[in-house]
Amino acid sequence: MTLTLEDIARIAGCSRSTVSRVINGDVNVSVSTRQRVKKVITELNFQPNLAARGLASGQTHILGLIIPLGVVSLFTDPFYPQLIQSISSACSQRDYSIMLWLATPEFERRMIHQILFNGLIDGVIVASMSLNDSIIQSLAESKLPFVAVGRNPNDETTCYVDVDNYNGARMAIEYLYKMGRRRIATIAGPSDVIVGVDRLRGYKAALAELGLPYDPSLVVTSDFSDESGYAAMQKLIEYKPDAVFANSDVMAVAAIRALHDAGFSVPEDVAIVGFDDITLAARSTPPLTTIRQPIDLIGAGVVNMLIDLIEHPATAQRSLVLPTELIIRSSCGEDLLKNSE
Numbered sequence: 026m027t028l029t030l031e032d033i034a035r036i037a038g039c040s041r042s043t044v045s046r047v048i049n050g051d052v053n054v055s056v057s058t059r060q061r062v063k064k065v066i067t068e069l070n071f072q073p074n075l076a077a078r079g080l081a082s083g084q085t086h087i088l089g090l091i092i093p094l095g096v097v098s099l100f101t102d103p104f105y106p107q108l109i110q111s112i113s114s115a116c117s118q119r120d121y122s123i124m125l126w127l128a129t130p131e132f133e134r135r136m137i138h139q140i141l142f143n144g145l146i147d148g149v150i151v152a153s154m155s156l157n158d159s160i161i162q163s164l165a166e167s168k169l170p171f172v173a174v175g176r177n178p179n180d181e182t183t184c185y186v187d188v189d190n191y192n193g194a195r196m197a198i199e200y201l202y203k204m205g206r207r208r209i210a211t212i213a214g215p216s217d218v219i220v221g222v223d224r225l226r227g228y229k230a231a232l233a234e235l236g237l238p239y240d241p242s243l244v245v246t247s248d249f250s251d252e253s254g255y256a257a258m259q260k261l262i263e264y265k266p267d268a269v270f271a272n273s274d275v276m277a278v279a280a281i282r283a284l285h286d287a288g289f290s291v292p293e294d295v296a297i298v299g300f301d302d303i304t305l306a307a308r309s310t311p312p313l314t315t316i317r318q319p320i321d322l323i324g325a326g327v328v329n330m331l332i333d334l335i336e337h338p339a340t341a342q343r344s345l346v347l348p349t350e351l352i353i354r355s356s357c358g359e360d361l362l363k364n365s366e
Contacts, residue, residue, distance in 0.1 A: 111324025193349035194227025206268035254279030312354035
């Protein structure tokens with residue numbers, strides 16, 4: 026037997042419309058009535074008809090997640106699977122579903138048209154930090170609520186959740202300096218991606234604050250991938266750095282591998298710091314010192330901000346910057362320092 030709203034209303038001793046309001050999260054229903062209706066729903070394992078619910082409320086309770094593959098390959102950077110998992114978990118907690126789009130340049134225009142006009146979703150999360158993202162521009166011209174992962178300094182109107190990349194980079198350089206390193210290189214991110222820009226700014230600022238000269242030969246731009254991290258380290262070896270700050274853990278681990286292949290020891294010859302604190306960091310050889318960004322909080326942040334924009338646009342928070350944290354392991358010589366004391 027299929028239960029209906031009328032059945033729930035009859036058992037709970039209220040009207041059908043009250044049951045509907047409880048299911049849709051109407052805060053104007055009294056606490057006692059809401060608890061009584063929810064108890065009946067739980068005891069009978071009632072599952073609302075989402076299609077009917079969408080027609081009644083004008084909402085589908087489905088969010089879109091766009092990941093532009095031009096930024097980084099989804100399947101080679103562990104950051105994105107962790108982000109997707111955290112977004113999915115946060116959606117479930119708010120009774121929303123998630124629909125994923127992988128945006129390749131050749132399908133971008135068609136995909137944007139589908140997103141804006143098919144009526145399937147209530148809002149969009151864009152996991153892109155590019156400074157010139159056409160997807161962001163198209164969404165900004167529409168009426169569909171959206172939130173970006175990463176801020177754009179050239180656009181103060183887009184809602185976003187980001188981490189403090191600038192101070193995270195400063196923290197990495199200050200720690201390397203504390204560990205006695207003075208010729209500190211960086212494997213930077215792309216110059217058209219805000220995390221790359223902010224982390225490079227933090228690197229330069231920390232050098233200046235510590236009285237270290239900025240040497241352009243110690244900066245190699247890469248794309249966050251394993252291959253680019255390895256190639257960047259091969260280039261840097263010629264300039265004899267005693268430390269490297271890589272803009273991602275994937276690149277940092279690749280840099281360690283390149284150093285080992287070239288006959289260098291980490292951290293004895295070169296210290297390495299990464300950024301992200303993905304699972305790979307703790308499993309590398311040696312375990313990687315890194316700057317942790319709270320991926321779970323990023324996912325929860327974009328979901329909650331977007332749903333608040335959909336449901337309560339007048340009071341919704343429109344920006345959130347999360348702190349970073351230095352995670353000390355063995356790739357900078359901390360163990361060597363302790364053993365010498």
